[in-house]
Amino acid sequence: xxxxxxxxxxxxxxxxxxxxxxxxxxxxxxxxxxxxxxxxxxxxxxxxxxxxxxxxxxxxxxxxxxxxxxxxxxxxxxxxxxxxxxxxxxxxxxxxxxxxxxxxxxxxxxxxxxxxxxxxxxxxxxxxxxxxxxxxxxxxxxxxxxxxxxxxxxxxxxxxxxxxxxxxxxxxxxxxxxxxxxxxxxxxxxxxxxxxxxxxxxxxxxxxxxxxxxxxxxxxxxxxxxxxxxxxxxxxxxxxxxxxxxxxxxxxxxxxxxxxxxxxxxxx
Amino acid sequence: xxxxxxxxxxxxxxxxxxxxxxxxxxxxxxxxxxxxxxxxxxxxxxxxxxxxxxxxxxxxxxxxxxxxxxxxxxxxxxxxxxxxxxxxxxxxxxxxxxxxxxxxxxxxxxxxxxxxxxxxxxxxxxxxxxxxxxxxxxxxxxxxxxxxxxxxxxxxxxxxxxxxxxxxxxxxxxxxxxxxxxxxxxxxxxxxxxxxxxxxxxxxxxxxxxxxxxxxxxxxxxxxxxxxxxxxxxxxxxxxxxxxxxxxxxxxxxxxxxxxxxxxxxxxxxxxxxxxxxxxxxxxxxxxxxxxxxxxxx
Numbered sequence: 001x002x003x004x005x006x007x008x009x010x011x012x013x014x015x016x017x018x019x020x021x022x023x024x025x026x027x028x029x030x031x032x033x034x035x036x037x038x039x040x041x042x043x044x045x046x047x048x049x050x051x052x053x054x055x056x057x058x059x060x061x062x063x064x065x066x067x068x069x070x071x072x073x074x075x076x077x078x079x080x081x082x083x084x085x086x087x088x089x090x091x092x093x094x095x096x097x098x099x100x101x102x103x104x105x106x107x108x109x110x111x112x113x114x115x116x117x118x119x120x121x122x123x124x125x126x127x128x129x130x131x132x133x134x135x136x137x138x139x140x141x142x143x144x145x146x147x148x149x150x151x152x153x154x155x156x157x158x159x160x161x162x163x164x165x166x167x168x169x170x171x172x173x174x175x176x177x178x179x180x181x182x183x184x185x186x187x188x189x190x191x192x193x194x195x196x197x198x199x200x201x202x203x204x205x206x207x208x209x210x211x212x213x214x215x216x217x218x219x220x221x222x223x224x225x226x227x228x229x230x231x232x233x234x235x236x237x238x239x240x241x242x243x244x245x246x247x248x249x250x251x252x253x254x255x256x257x258x259x260x261x262x263x264x265x266x267x268x
Numbered sequence: 269x270x271x272x273x274x275x276x277x278x279x280x281x282x283x284x285x286x287x288x289x290x291x292x293x294x295x296x297x298x299x300x301x302x303x304x305x306x307x308x309x310x311x312x313x314x315x316x317x318x319x320x321x322x323x324x325x326x327x328x329x330x331x332x333x334x335x336x337x338x339x340x341x342x343x344x345x346x347x348x349x350x351x352x353x354x355x356x357x358x359x360x361x362x363x364x365x366x367x368x369x370x371x372x373x374x375x376x377x378x379x380x381x382x383x384x385x386x387x388x389x390x391x392x393x394x395x396x397x398x399x400x401x402x403x404x405x406x407x408x409x410x411x412x413x414x415x416x417x418x419x420x421x422x423x424x425x426x427x428x429x430x431x432x433x434x435x436x437x438x439x440x441x442x443x444x445x446x447x448x449x450x451x452x453x454x455x456x457x458x459x460x461x462x463x464x465x466x467x468x469x470x471x472x473x474x475x476x477x478x479x480x481x482x483x484x485x486x487x488x489x490x491x492x493x494x495x496x497x498x499x500x501x502x503x504x505x506x507x508x509x510x511x512x513x514x515x516x517x518x519x520x521x522x523x524x525x526x527x528x529x530x531x532x533x534x535x536x537x538x539x540x541x542x543x544x545x546x547x548x549x550x551x552x553x554x555x556x557x558x559x560x561x562x563x564x565x566x
Contacts, residue, residue: 206452227427
C-alpha cells in the first residue's frame with residue numbers, strides 16, 4: 001500500500017513538472033521572478049508576488065493559530081473539568097469538519113465587509129490570515145491535545161509532588177515533553193495553510209502584488225491556479241503548472257525542515 | 269478544497285479532450301460495423317464550449333447512437349478546425365468578421381452581455397465609458413469625482429483568461445496590465461457577492477447572472493453602458509453595446525446531423541440551458557426575423 005501511495009505521489013509530481021516544462025523551457029526560469037507583472041496573456045509571468053502572498057498568509061495564519069490552538073489544548077488537558085473538556089473537544093472536532101468553502105463564504109459575506117468598514121477595500125491579507133487561522137486552529141488544537149495525552153502521567157505526578165504550580169507544570173514540563181507532537185501539529189497545519197485554496201480565493205482579493213500592509217489584497221499560488229486554470233490555454237496553462245511546482249517545492253521544503261527540527265526525537 | 273463552480277469547468281475541457289480521444293479510438297477500432305454510431309465534433313471557444321457541452325448532452329439523450337465531442341482551444345482554433353475539416357462545427361465567442369463571411373457560415377445560438385454593477389445604496393446612476401476607463405486605470409479613485417459619496421472606489425476585476433474580462437477590455441480598449449484592481453474575482457457569483465458586501469465597489473458580471481441575483485434580493489444594481497440600460501432585452505435586441513454573439517460556424521451549408529444539431533442548439537428546447545449558463549437566448553421572435561444563416565455580427 002505504501003508503495004502504491006508513493007508511486008502515485010511521484011507520478012503526480014512528474015505530471016505537474018511535465019506540464020510545467022513548456023513554460024519553463026520557452027519562457028525561461030528567470031521570467032518567473034523578473035517579469036514586470038503576471039499577465040500571461042500578454043506574455044508576462046512574474047510569480048514572485050504570489051509566492052510572497054502564499055508565505056505571508058500561511059505564516060500569519062500559523063502564528064495566529066499557534067497560541068490559540070495551544071491554549072485550547074492546555075485548557076482541555078489541565079484546567080477544564082472532564083465534562084467541559086469533552087464537550088469542548090467535540091466542538092473543536094466539529095470546527096475541523098466544516099468544508100473550506102463554507103469558511104470562505106462566511107469570510108466573504110461577513111468578515112470582508114467588516115474589514116472593509118475598518119479599512120477599505122476589505123478583501124485583504126488580514127482577511128486571509130484570519131480565515132486560515134480559524135481553519136487550521138483545530139489541527140493544532142487536536143494534535144496538541146493528543147500529544148499532551150501521550151506524556152506519561154508520572155511526569156505530572158512528579159511535578160505535583162515537587163510542588164510545581166499548574167502553570168509551571170504545563171510550561172516547564174508538559175510542553176517540552178510534548179514538543180515533538182506539537183511540532184508535527186504545526187507542520188500539518190502549515191501544510192494545510194499553504195495548500196488551502198477556496199477560502200483564501202474568496203477573501204484575499206487576488207490582486208497580484210506584494211502587499212504593503214495587512215489591508216492590501218494578495219493572491220496566493222493556489223488561488224492563482226484555481227482562478228485561471230479553467231480558461232487558460234497553451235503557455236498560460238503551463239505557467240499555472242509552474243505555480244504548482246513552486247507550491248510542491250514549498251511543501252517539500254517545509255517537510256524537510258520539520259524532519260530536521262523534530263524528526264530525530266521520538267515522543268517520550 | 270474544490271470550488272463549487274470552478275471544479276466543473278476546470279475538469280470539463282480536459283475530460284472532453286480525453287473522451288474525444290477515447291471515442292475516436294473506439295470508432296476507428298469499430299470501423300464500418302458501427303453504422304448507427306454517428307459522430308459530430310465541435311471545437312473552439314472556451315466560452316461557448318461549456319454551453320454546447322450541455323446542449324450536446326441533451327441532444328445525445330434524445331438521439332441514442334449519436335456521439336458529440338466538444339473540445340476547447342479558443343475561437344481561433346474553432347475557425348481553423350472548421351476550415352481544415354478537423355471539426356464539423358467551430359465555436360466562436362464573437363460574430364463573423366466581414367472577411368470571414370465568404371468562407372464560413374455562422375449561426376448565433378446565444379448572446380453574452382456584460383453589465384457594470386455597483387451596490388444598491390450607491391447614489392451613482394450612470395458612468396460614462398470614459399469614466400470607466402479612468403477608474404479602471406486608477407486615474408480616478410473616488411466616487412466623489414463622478415457624483416457619488418466621499419469614498420474610495422473598490423475596483424473589481426476578473427481573473428486573466430476569462431472571456432468576460434476579454435470582452436470588457438476589448439470594449440473599453442484597455443490592457444489588463446493597465447488595470448489597477450483592488451479585488452480580482454473568478455466567477456460571476458463571487459463578483460456579485462463582493463459588490464453586494466461593499467458599498468464602494470464597482471464591478472462587471474454577466475447580465476444574466478446579475479439579473480437573477482437582483483431578483484433574489486442581492487443589494488446590487490446594473491448601470492447602463494453608453495446610456496443603454498443593461499437588461500437581457502437590450503442584449504437580445506442588439507442595442508446593448510457590451511455584448512457579443514456566441515456563434516457556431518461551418519464551411520459547407522449544413523446537412524444531416526450537422527444541420528439537425530445546429531437547429532437544435534438554436535431552438536427553444538435549449539433556452540433553459542442557455543439561461544442557466546448566464547447567457548441570453550436568441551429569442552423565438554428574433555430568430556424568426558433573422559434570415560436563417562444569421563451571419564451578421566454586431
